[in-house]
Each structure stands twice: as C-alpha cells, then as structure tokens.
Amino acid sequence: MRGSRPAGTSGVVDRTGRVSLSVTLPGWTGVDLAGLAGRWFGCTGLAANDANLAALAEHWRGSAQHASDVVYVLAGHRPGAGILIGGRLHAGRTGAAGEIGTLRQVGWDDAARELVKEASAEEVFAAAGAGDPEALCRVDHYAEGLAIGASALVLAVDPDLLVIGGGKSRAGDVLLAPLRRHLAELCLSAPEVVTSTSGRRAPRSAPYGWPSTTSNARSWASDDDVRSPGRRATARRGPAPPAGPSCAPRPTARPPARPSRAPAPRRPAPGPPAGRTARRGTS
Secondary structure (H helix, E strand, O other): OOOOEEEEEEEEEEEOOOOEEOOOOHHHHHHHHHHHHHHHOEEEEEEEHHHHHHHHHHHHHHOOOOOOEEEEEEEEEEEEEEEEOOOEOOOOOOOOOHHHHHHHOOHHHHHHHHHHOOOOOHHHHHHHHHOOHHHHHHHHHHHHHHHHHHHHHHHHHHOOEEEEOOOHHHHHHHHHHHHHHHHHHOOOOOOOOEEEOOOOOOOOOOEEEEEEHHHOOOOOOOOOOOOOOOOOOOOOOOOOOOOOOOOOOOOOOOOOOOOOOOOOOOHHHHOOOOOOOOOOOOO
C-alpha cells in the first residue's frame, strides 16, 4: 500500500511517532504508535497528538485556511491544544507544546467536570440556549475556565485566530459568546474566535506543516473531536460582547496562603562613639 498513514492520539508524541507520555491512556506510554500504524495499513506509519492533527486540519481545509498563526483548543471529553506558527505545526522540543491543560491552576478539567455535574453537556447547552439562568451560569463558568488556558496560549503566541473544536464546539454561540467576553478581559488583544469547520472527511494530500517524508499523508482529528458541518466561520468584529449572566464567582484552585511573619523589632539608632560628645554650634 503506497503513501503514508498518520494516527492521532492523546498525550505527548515525540518526533519519531512514539507516545512518550499518555495520562488518559496510561498503557500507551512508550508505545511506538507510528510503527503500529505502519503495520496496520501496510505502509509508512506516522503518529502525532490529536489536537495537533486537528490544528493542521483546520489550516488545511477548515476555519483557519486564511490564518498563519493559529491556536486550536480541543474542547471535548478532555482538553487539548495545538499551535500553528507561520502555517506550520509547532510541536516543541519533545512534542508537548500546547499541553497547558496539564497545569492544575488552569482548571480545564475542573471546569469540564463542573459543567456536567448535574446533566450532560448537550442538555446544559440546550437549556442555556433556551435562556435557563442556572444553565447560563454553568456555561459561563465553563467558558471562563476554558478562557484562562486559551488566554495563556494567546498571550504567548499572539495568533491571528483561535479555533474551538471538539464536541462542545457544537454549542456554537452559546459557548462562544461568553468565551469571547472572558478572553477580552484576559488578553491584551483577543483574536478572532471561531468554531471548527474542517469536518471528518480526509483530503488526499498532506497538509503544509508535516515533515517532507509525509507528502502523501492524510490527517484526521480524533474521534473526540466531533465537528458540526456548516458554512465557513467569518470574522466577528465590532462591538464588545454583551455582559454575561449574574453568577456566583467561579471557584478557582489557589495555592495555600503563606503564614504571615511578625515584623522584626526595630533597632535603636546608634549613638556617638564612646568618649566623644556631640558638638553644638554657638549662637
């Protein structure tokens, strides 16, 4: 079988196609996924992080075709991110670029769990779209948590475009409206924010950004990255997003406060040397 076939997975995938770290699938750590893909398809196998492949797919034939510097945020069953700089994938030294969700302080996992605490994500988004106050607050809290990690990537890369993919991106403006509002509060200059439109169908030639050995490769997003078909997203410029619902502050993970220290006692000012007296001027 001619050509090359890539496989996408969660976790950190190095330049050789080996999974160097997988938290979601611990048994995959150390697996030579590129070698497995080659044996599965009878051709040269390739492997990469699924969010990175999704970012390439968006630039290739999705929402990011017009952008060179792109941050892609995977908002599915689990979070993830991919970065394009100059139209090329930026995977970093070990393949871990974009793994900001591993920082506990970002709170992506906590925000996702809080969203579905009492109902499924689909039900919460539907209720929010119908104007339910409690659902609107849950979506607003989730959007705020997503914006914290996304804003860190935006501040680091200063991209032309922020693409939201994954199953939760199907909520559309129900999610994007509060997300844009929180990004405007956190970023110096928030970029255009759109949802994924790349779809599932694989093109026949390799996207710009793969190494030269993958010229015949295809690229897919992961099964977790479900996208809704539709027209290509357009820029959303103009007035600032409307104010969000009146919700209780979102709980955040904060480091424990340091114990306060009592102020050190003040030392008296040194007097004149022994045996000497201060001279006073004569009137």
